[in-house]
Amino acid sequence: MSAAKGLPGKVVWSLIWAAIFLCALTFLTVSNSLASEPLTVYVVSYPLKYFAERIGGEHVKVLFPAPRGIDPAFWIPDIQTISAYQQADLILLNGAAYSKWVDKVSLPRSKVVNTSRKFKDQYITIEGAVTHSHGSEGEHAHEGVAFTTWLDFDLAAKQAKAIAKALTRKKPDLRETLQKNYKALERDLVLIDKTIKTIVSKHPSKQLIGSHPVYDYFARRYGLNMKSVHWEPDEIPSNEQWAELQTILKGFPAKWMIWEGNPIKEPVAKLKSIGINSLVFDPCGNVPDHGDFLSVMWKNVENLKPVFR
């Protein structure tokens, strides 16, 4: 203070103002750099990852830690991964009883967004659930609520809208960009929706067999006449499974089976021998081997065309 005592008052005040200015500048720089940092978003399915990345672009870092090749609906993350979910900026859930592990942990409420909450009243309840197992996920049951909501592309657009809203809440200064990106995604989803409607409208009563009970929302939206069995594309169906199919076919003579993934040769050949063709309509719950959500869905649409010709 003795040095300051020797300085004229004007100089002291200039120094104080300079210090305040520097502090304010530092604060603004830090806040700006924080605001421009991408949001860390954890998701529970690939469609949500695709939607969040399309909408958020460079402003989001979307993480989907489920291993490839498994059905994320039945995946249970390890504790370390759950910790990572808890510390994200945003956690996007599919809702409709997808990823049941979320009911076994505490996820911060302020970060969680159930993207299907707005259309909760449109959830489909599954009756007569069957427990079965496949792959490394172990035994599971398709019971309670059907979860493949995004195969109704109108609902998919609603889920995308929920994501856009959540991202905007976190990054209000990016409202315009996020809205523009969401609108572009919505246009893509609406186009798929309209195309499927047009295809199906040619023969809406065509009977179809779903190889797995994952097409409930898809069938409802597009008015498909479908019954499902519980077959896996990479497994040879058991005698009981064939008998179940034969029973269905007695009152429901379908000529097409829709598979979730490319089926192995044996069941395809056997189905062909009884007059049933096979096609793939991949729900794309996990990251695809090739392309992205949109390209997989357009491939699905192409695969669907021969059925309704």
Add this chain to the structure above:
Amino acid sequence: MSKVSIKILIYILSTAFLIASVPHSVFAHKLSVFAWIDGDTVVVEGKLSGGKRPKRGMVYVYDGKERLLLKIEINPDGIARFPLPDHKTGLKILMDVGEGHKSYWILTPYDIKCQLKEATEKE
């Protein structure tokens, strides 16, 4: 009392007896488990659908590497308590109340850290 009335009475009584003799667990479809930290203790609570508490059952505590750390019986209120064990990898707390009714709750290291911090701040 006429013969018909007696028959109806027997029918009603036997139906009531049959319903009463069905094990309670048949009606209890779902078990929910919740666990939290209270001081240096972990409290585990089980609830059956309908809000009833399981009266019997076991709680198995695993670490984040699925190693069994301890097992403990639940009390008649459907609650179990145990001292907070080593929790570096988190805890998976499984409750088994029999007849296939099992459920679990996960406490991550992050949960435990937050809950311990919250408790310290309250003090």
